[in-house]
Structures are given as structure tokens and as C-alpha cells.
Amino acid sequence: MKKKLAGVGIPMTDPNQPMRPPAKMPYKRIATEEAWVTPEVMQGFRDLVAKKAGDAGFLSMWGVFIEKGGILIDRLLDMGENRIMDMDATGIDTQLLLLTAPGVQVFSKGKAKSLAADSNDQLVEAIRRYPKRFAGLAAVAPQDPAAAAKELERGLKLGLKGAVINSHTMGEYLDKPKFWEIFEAAESLNTPIYIHPQTPSPDMVMPFVRRGLDTAIMGFGVEVALHSLGIIVSGALDRFPDLKIVIGHGGEGLPYWLYRIDYMQEYNRQAFMPKLKMLPSDYMKRNFYITTSGMPWAPAITMAQSVLGMDRVLYAMDYPYQYRVEEVIMTDNFPISVANKKKLFQKNAEKVFSL
Ligand code: CA
Numbered sequence: 001m002k003k004k005l006a007g008v009g010i011p012m013t014d015p016n017q018p019m020r021p022p023a024k025m026p027y028k029r030i031a032t033e034e035a036w037v038t039p040e041v042m043q044g045f046r047d048l049v050a051k052k053a054g055d056a057g058f059l060s061m062w063g064v065f066i067e068k069g070g071i072l073i074d075r076l077l078d079m080g081e082n083r084i085m086d087m088d089a090t091g092i093d094t095q096l097l098l099l100t101a102p103g104v105q106v107f108s109k110g111k112a113k114s115l116a117a118d119s120n121d122q123l124v125e126a127i128r129r130y131p132k133r134f135a136g137l138a139a140v141a142p143q144d145p146a147a148a149a150k151e152l153e154r155g156l157k158l159g160l161k162g163a164v165i166n167s168h169t170m171g172e173y174l175d176k177p178k179f180w181e182i183f184e185a186a187e188s189l190n191t192p193i194y195i196h197p198q199t200p201s202p203d204m205v206m207p208f209v210r211r212g213l214d215t216a217i218m219g220f221g222v223e224v225a226l227h228s229l230g231i232i233v234s235g236a237l238d239r240f241p242d243l244k245i246v247i248g249h250g251g252e253g254l255p256y257w258l259y260r261i262d263y264m265q266e267y268n269r270q271a272f273m274p275k276l277k278m279l280p281s282d283y284m285k286r287n288f289y290i291t292t293s294g295m296p297w298a299p300a301i302t303m304a305q306s307v308l309g310m311d312r313v314l315y316a317m318d319y320p321y322q323y324r325v326e327e328v329i330m331t332d333n334f335p336i337s338v339a340n341k342k343k344l345f346q347k348n349a350e351k352v353f354s355l
Contacts, residue, residue, distance in 0.1 A: 019325045022091040022332055027342040029328065030349040033196065033248045033293040033316035034095035036083075036126075037076040038119050041099065044107055054106050055170070057199025057219070060209050061101075075320035076100055079126040084133055090325045092317060096353060097123060097136035098164040102198040104141050105169040112141035116151055124158045135355055137164040137194055142172075142179055149185035161353040162192040162246075167223050168201040174227065175234035183240045192244035192289070192352055197224045197252070216249075216294065216321065224252040228288070229261070235274035237283045244287065244352065248316060250297070251290035255304040258284060284308060289352050291316035292344070296327040298334050305336070305344075314352065315345045 037045075045062045048054040054062070065072060075086070087095060099119050104112040116139040123136045138155025140148035140163050152163045163186060165174065174182065174195070186193050197220030199205055208214035208222075224247055237243060247254075254261070258281040265280050278286075285308055292301050293316035305313050315331060317323065334341065349355060 021089055022325060022328045024091075025332060025341070025345075026338060028093040028346045029091055029315065030094045030096065030346055030355065031087075031092045031317040031319065032096040032246075032291050032314045032349050032353065033194070034097055034319040035076055035100040035321065036079060036097045036123070037073075037100045038115075038122050039077060040118060041104065041115055042073065042077060044104075044111070044115065048106060055199075055202045055205070056209055057202070057205040057214050058102060058106050060205075061199050061215050064215075072320055075323070079122075079134075080129075084130065086319065086323065087133065090317070090323070090328050092319075092328070094132065094355070095134055095319065096161065096316075096349065096355075097126075097134055098194060098196055099123075099137075099139040099166075101166040101196055103139050103164065103166040103196075105143070105166050105198070107141075107143075109141065109143040112143050113147050113151070115139075116141045116148075117154075120151065120155045120158065120160060124155075124160065127159060135353065136160050137162045137353075139164060140182065142169040142174070142182060145179050145181040149181045152182070152185050152191070153189060156189055156191055161355065162186070162194060162244075164194045164196055166196045166198045167227050168198065171201045171203060173201075173230050175230035175236060177234075180236060180239070183236060183243050187240045187243045190242070190244075191354075192246050194246040194248075195224055195227055196248060197221070199223065200226075221249055221252045224249075225254055225257075228252065228254060229280065232280050232283045233265070233269075233273055233276070235276060237287050238274075238277050241286070244289065246289045246291060246314070246352065248291045248293035248318070250292060250295035250300045251284075251288070251304050251308070254284065255290070255307045256300075258307060281307075285312065288312065289314060289348070292331065293318035294322045296330040298330070301331075302334065302336065305340075310336075310340050310343050311348055311351075313344055314348045 208219040
């Protein structure tokens with residue numbers, strides 16, 4: 001007998017008009033930024049919140065989730081039948097699973113490394129139980145870049161498909177050369193790094209926190225846009241030309257901004273920054289893939305497809321944070337050809353994540 005979690009089911013716009021799962025289409029629906037958490041990492045989050053020990057962004061985000069989040073946290077923790085039922089209810093064939101933000105990046109180095117390895121072992125076990133329904137990315141602890149590179153390699157050997165890094169690590173970004181061992185490993189292993197948001201780093205989070213804008217409403221997007229552009233202007237992608245980086249939420253605003261970023265990049269370049277071999281938009285088109293997590297909005301996504309190319313945009317739902325059947329239907333209805341929808345929902349994910 002399947003245990004159904006209280007409250008689990010499709011959130012309905014109108015309770016008198018229950019939404020049905022979207023119709024079958026001539027493509028698989030692979031959702032590429034789906035969140036989960038282990039009991040151990042969740043306990044770590046609870047301990048930090050109880051002790052008020054994390055940074056202001058973390059305490060704001062997880063303070064709210066822990067206070068509000070019965071169903072949300074149940075869904076993050078569930079790696080069994082309830083998650084599968086939720087996927088079936090929204091027509092999702094496969095979830096690519098990412099340890100939820102901020103992952104292990106808020107813990108001390110030793111704890112972060114052991115929690116990353118343990119999370120990856122638990123994820124591999126869940127994928128073994130549902131090999132057609134689940135795939136996943138390895139959690140790594142950038143606090144120790146050499147160990148993170150090794151853990152990525154170990155994760156790939158166990159069948160994981162890349163790494164997830166939840167943006168800044170205690171205020172530091174991957175544009176610092178001390179982290180580039182991770183880039184070197186990902187490039188040589190031909191595997192992507194998904195830069196998932198967390199709340200903005202301590203130097204910029206407070207104006208967001210004071211306005212309640214620090215999480216998914218805007219803070220996440222600003223954080224990952226800064227992180228991604230930081231990597232571009234650091235010159236890292238001239239050093240690692242084959243590195244693959246994935247970002248979510250329609251590309252965190254960057255596709256929209258590319259003209260002005262290109263126009264201003266050389267003009268605004270400070271003496272301490274390297275001269276780039278290409279325009280920022282060239283790196284976006286060569287090294288970046290974006291997903292539609294939380295952004296099933298045709299104007300933004302078709303614009304991103306036109307700027308970056310049809311092969312660079314992948315579907316994601318952002319379960320359980322934006323778990324709505326309407327979002328899948330909105331994406332099914334994008335004004336693009338069925339062949340391009342197959343790229344969006346299936347083919348691009350299969351290629352980027354070697355599924
Ligand atoms: Ca997410």
C-alpha cells in the first residue's frame with residue numbers, strides 16, 4: 001500500500017476543476033533541476049537555523065522554509081513512491097536530482113566533504129531503485145577544491161551526471177583561481193557543472209533581506225547572474241574552453257542582457273581584469289546551457305532560444321518549489337515546432353547530461 005503524504009498532490013488553481021496530468025507527447029519530459037535533500041543535510045540546516053549560525057541569506061531562506069515548510073520538506077526528503085506519484089501527476093518521465101540549495105556549502109570543510117559523499121551515495125542508491133525515473137548530479141564541497149574534483153570523479157564512476165554547486169561558498173565564487181581544479185576536472189571528464197542559486201553572498205544580501213527579495217523572487221537570479229558573468233570576465237573560459245556550465249531560471253536574466261553586456265564589457269574592463277578572447281555572449285553560446293526551471297514563460301524562453309540557440313535550452317520544473325501541472329502544460333504549448341520541443345524536453349538533456 002502506497003503511503004500518501006498529507007497534502008501531496010497537484011496544487012490546484014481551482015479546487016472544483018482538478019487539473020489532469022498533461023497529455024502524452026512525442027517526447028519524453030526530462031526535468032533537469034529537481035531538488036532533494038538527505039535527512040542528514042536537512043538536520044544540518046535545522047541546526048544552523050536553531051543556532052543562528054549561517055549567513056543572513058541562509059538564515060532568511062531556511063528560517064522561512066523550516067517555519068512554513070511541512071509539505072515542502074517532506075517532498076525534498078522523499079525519494080520513493082510519493083515523488084514518483086508527483087512526477088506521474090505532472091507527466092514528468094525523469095527527474096535530474098540536485099541536492100537542494102545551499103547544499104553542503106554552508107558547513108565546515110570536514111563536515112561538507114563527508115555530507116557530500118554521503119549524499120552522493122544515497123542518491124546513487126535512489127537511482128538504483130528507479131533507474132528510469134531518476135538521474136542525478138554529484139554534490140561537492142568547494143571548501144576543498146581538490147577533494148571536490150575527486151568527489152566529482154567518484155560520483156561519475158557511480159553513474160552521476162555532473163556536479164551541482166549552489167553558487168557562492170561562504171561568500172566566495174568559482175571565478176577565484178583557487179577553485180579552478182574543479183573546472184579542470186569537469187572539463188577533462190567532459191561533464192557539466194550546474195550552478196544552482198542560493199541567496200546572495202553576504203556582501204550583497206542585506207538590501208535584499210530587508211525587502212524580502214533575497215530568495216527566488218530576485219536574489220537567486222542576481223546571485224547566479226553575477227556568478228556566471230564573474231566566471232566569464234575572469235578569463236576562466238579561455239583557460240577551460242570546453243567547460244560546460246548549466247544555469248537555471250531561464251538563464252537568470254542573462255540572455256536578455258547580452259547585447260549590453262557585450263557592448264560594455266571592453267569599455268568597462270578594469271586594468272586588473274584579463275582581456276577576453278571573445279565577447280561575453282560568445283562564451284554564453286559556447287560554454288553555457290540554461291534551463292527553464294520556474295520560468296515556463298514563452299516570451300522569456302523563446303527569447304533565450306533565439307539568442308543562445310535551440311540546443312542550449314533545457315526543460316526543468318524546479319520540483320518541489322514550483323510543482324504545478326500548469327507549468328508543464330504551458331511549456332508543452334510554447335510556440336515552437338514539435339522537433340524543437342523534443343530538444344527542449346528530452347534531446348538537449350540527454351546530450352548535456354549523457355543520459
Ligand atoms: Ca531549484
